[in-house]
Amino acid sequence: MPERRATATASPNIAFIKYWGNRDPALRLPANASLSMTLSNLQTNTTVLFDDRLEADQIEIDGSPASDKAASRVTKHLDLIRTLSGNPTFANIHSLSNFPAGAGIASSASAFAALTAAASKAAGLELDKKQLSILARRGSGSAARSIFGGFVQLFSGEVNTDGYAEQLAPAEHWHLVNLIAVVTKEHKSIGSSEGHMLAPTSSIQAIRVQDTARRLEICKKAIMQKDFQTLAQIVELDSNLMHSVMMTSDPPILYLEPESISVMKHVTRWREDGLAVCYTIDAGPNVHCICSLEDSPEVERQLRSIDGILDIYRCSPGNGVALAVTNEQSPQ
Amino acid sequence: MPERRATATASPNIAFIKYWGNRDPALRLPANASLSMTLSNLQTNTTVLFDDRLEADQIEIDGSPASDKAASRVTKHLDLIRTLSGNPTFANIHSLSNFPAGAGIASSASAFAALTAAASKAAGLELDKKQLSILARRGSGSAARSIFGGFVQLFSGEVNTDGYAEQLAPAEHWHLVNLIAVVTKEHKSIGSSEGHMLAPTSSIQAIRVQDTARRLEICKKAIMQKDFQTLAQIVELDSNLMHSVMMTSDPPILYLEPESISVMKHVTRWREDGLAVCYTIDAGPNVHCICSLEDSPEVERQLRSIDGILDIYRCSPGNGVALAVTNEQSPQ
Numbered sequence: 001m002p003e004r005r006a007t008a009t010a011s012p013n014i015a016f017i018k019y020w021g022n023r024d025p026a027l028r029l030p031a032n033a034s035l036s037m038t039l040s041n042l043q044t045n046t047t048v049l050f051d052d053r054l055e056a057d058q059i060e061i062d063g064s065p066a067s068d069k070a071a072s073r074v075t076k077h078l079d080l081i082r083t084l085s086g087n088p089t090f091a092n093i094h095s096l097s098n099f100p101a102g103a104g105i106a107s108s109a110s111a112f113a114a115l116t117a118a119a120s121k122a123a124g125l126e127l128d129k130k131q132l133s134i135l136a137r138r139g140s141g142s143a144a145r146s147i148f149g150g151f152v153q154l155f156s157g158e159v160n161t162d163g164y165a166e167q168l169a170p171a172e173h174w175h176l177v178n179l180i181a182v183v184t185k186e187h188k189s190i191g192s193s194e195g196h197m198l199a200p201t202s203s204i205q206a207i208r209v210q211d212t213a214r215r216l217e218i219c220k221k222a223i224m225q226k227d228f229q230t231l232a233q234i235v236e237l238d239s240n241l242m243h244s245v246m247m248t249s250d251p252p253i254l255y256l257e258p259e260s261i262s263v264m265k266h267v268t269r270w271r272e273d274g275l276a277v278c279y280t281i282d283a284g285p286n287v288h289c290i291c292s293l294e295d296s297p298e299v300e301r302q303l304r305s306i307d308g309i310l311d312i313y314r315c316s317p318g319n320g321v322a323l324a325v326t327n328e329q330s331p332q
Numbered sequence: 333m334p335e336r337r338a339t340a341t342a343s344p345n346i347a348f349i350k351y352w353g354n355r356d357p358a359l360r361l362p363a364n365a366s367l368s369m370t371l372s373n374l375q376t377n378t379t380v381l382f383d384d385r386l387e388a389d390q391i392e393i394d395g396s397p398a399s400d401k402a403a404s405r406v407t408k409h410l411d412l413i414r415t416l417s418g419n420p421t422f423a424n425i426h427s428l429s430n431f432p433a434g435a436g437i438a439s440s441a442s443a444f445a446a447l448t449a450a451a452s453k454a455a456g457l458e459l460d461k462k463q464l465s466i467l468a469r470r471g472s473g474s475a476a477r478s479i480f481g482g483f484v485q486l487f488s489g490e491v492n493t494d495g496y497a498e499q500l501a502p503a504e505h506w507h508l509v510n511l512i513a514v515v516t517k518e519h520k521s522i523g524s525s526e527g528h529m530l531a532p533t534s535s536i537q538a539i540r541v542q543d544t545a546r547r548l549e550i551c552k553k554a555i556m557q558k559d560f561q562t563l564a565q566i567v568e569l570d571s572n573l574m575h576s577v578m579m580t581s582d583p584p585i586l587y588l589e590p591e592s593i594s595v596m597k598h599v600t601r602w603r604e605d606g607l608a609v610c611y612t613i614d615a616g617p618n619v620h621c622i623c624s625l626e627d628s629p630e631v632e633r634q635l636r637s638i639d640g641i642l643d644i645y646r647c648s649p650g651n652g653v654a655l656a657v658t659n660e661q662s663p664q
Contacts, residue, residue, distance in 0.1 A: 059649065096565065204539065237584070240580050242579055243579070244536060244576030247572040248569060254597060256593055258594045259590065260588045261586070261588055261590045261593050
């Protein structure tokens with residue numbers, strides 16, 4: 001069998017209406033629908049090369065061999081693609097991100113979106129974006145959203161084939177800025193996959209899930225109408241709801257760090273003082289400060305005055321997954 | 333009418349199963365039952381003197397005239413007592429606490445417990461502890477618990493007369509220690525009374541209330557059996573549940589400060605490392621570190637190494653309200 005190679009680039013996304021918990025863990029069908037903005041500037045670049053001389057997948061992430069845990073997750077995902085293509089060949093995978101993994105910047109979203117696009121292309125599958133989204137979801141729920149650019153909704157899905165994302169509005173629709181206040185670059189102690197499993201142990205999860213359609217509708221409308229104040233309130237509420245579920249699960253998860261609380265408090269004060277800014281926090285301590293383009297320089301300036309912020313990433317609405325290289329077929 | 337004076341001393345309490353929200357705000361009938369430990373060392377001492385020469389209540393708190401807000405709350409409470417005694421005389425009130433007010437150390441609990449006992453005695457009412465508890469509840473829900481010492485349960489009550497507290501076990505039952513890590517001495521921006529009004533606006537409140545009987549039973553059993561690990565888990569869960577309601581109310585309330593999160597994280601780590609300690613946080617940022625007598629010196633030592641802790645109060649299970657002076661009748 002010929003060697004086949006493809007490279008794809010994908011970006012993480014920040015969820016405005018968050019996904020937490022799976023209705024079907026095996027299929028990673030989310031407990032609730034979600035809504036996100038794909039982020040510019042942050043990227044994962046992944047090359048997949050199927051090579052019939054290999055006796056196992058060889059996986060390198062950010063310059064080092066993948067940990068057993070990460071490798072087994074990637075191999076499991078490649079197995080899906082091998083099943084679809086009917087070809088059991090192992091692959092060589094190189095993945096490189098320009099931002100820290102596992103710190104609440106949805107590194108698994110960009111990683112599995114890029115992996116899905118590169119691997120399916122390299123395997124000779126011709127999948128449309130909806131199909132890529134379904135497949136990416138199997139690797140990481142939020143990866144389903146990173147297939148698309150701009151503002152994206154992920155349906156929770158009843159069965160595998162309706163658990164996919166779609167674009168609500170392209171990146172150009174609203175030039176929001178996401179200033180990510182990085183308060184730690186350490187890998188979080190409880191990964192999202194593990195955390196999702198704990199969601200049902202919180203007495204809050206059921207009511208959070210049940211009320212999602214309402215919140216999502218408010219958020220969607222705020223985005224379509226570019227209504228920042230409404231967006232701010234629903235985004236912060238949704239973030240607090242998810243962290244409430246986390247804090248009350250068994251065992252509890254406290255992703256927030258002291259600096260997270262500090263930024264949250266500053267952000268709400270700045271908004272009271274007239275700046276168009278709100279916070280949202282994924283499964284990690286870093287705080288995503290969503291703001292208007294106009295107010296973003298002032299927000300950034302103020303963020304820099306807060307103790308304990310290690311770095312600030314500036315993102316805008318970004319693009320969906322893209323194949324960087326067309327399918328190459330090397331001579332046999 | 334003769335001048336009548338009485339002085340009472342009461343202590344705050346720390347709720348293990350927390351009261352948040354009222355089913356009947358006018359009567360301050362709590363949305364859910366609660367369970368607390370009355371605290372030694374911290375005290376409010378209140379003297380009430382009914383004097384028919386006065387044309388209004390004169391209220392001094394911690395050496396200064398009471399703010400309009402505090403004064404009107406005290407006067408409203410005295411009105412209840414005046415109605416019960418049938419005597420409309422105004423009063424002179426001096427109240428002094430040995431700890432900061434409004435920072436999550438239940439200052440209103442000790443204040444209204446002491447005020448209720450002193451004022452009712454000065455007014456010539458002979459109330460038993462259950463009646464004092466019902467009356468104190470009208471001033472501050474958690475004051476109903478501070479009437480009793482040791483470990484105390486407050487029923488939520490369907491009507492005014494069954495919203496009272498009772499002692500589960502006396503102070504001597506279990507020598508727990510509460511090390512209160514004071515992270516701010518500022519008065520909180522949203523008082524408990526205001527916060528209670530917001531509780532129903534959180535989608536989490538109904539489920540928290542509904543599940544209270546279960547949590548309270550676990551907590552009560554843990555206390556009776558002196559089972560620290562079970563106590564620790566249910567106390568931290570209950571605290572996190574209340575702060576979840578607060579963070580998701582409209583408007584949201586974030587009582588936690590960066591230092592609160594820091595102490596919470598340290599405490600759970602210390603417990604993993606074998607110390608008998610857990611955290612609980614009332615409507616404020618200060619963290620109550622509940623620990624065994626045996627481990628309390630080590631917990632205190634470790635607490636002192638955390639940045640941002642201004643002070644540490646050490647309390648044990650304390651006594652209920654006590655009249656300091658018998659009823660005095662001055663000559664007419």
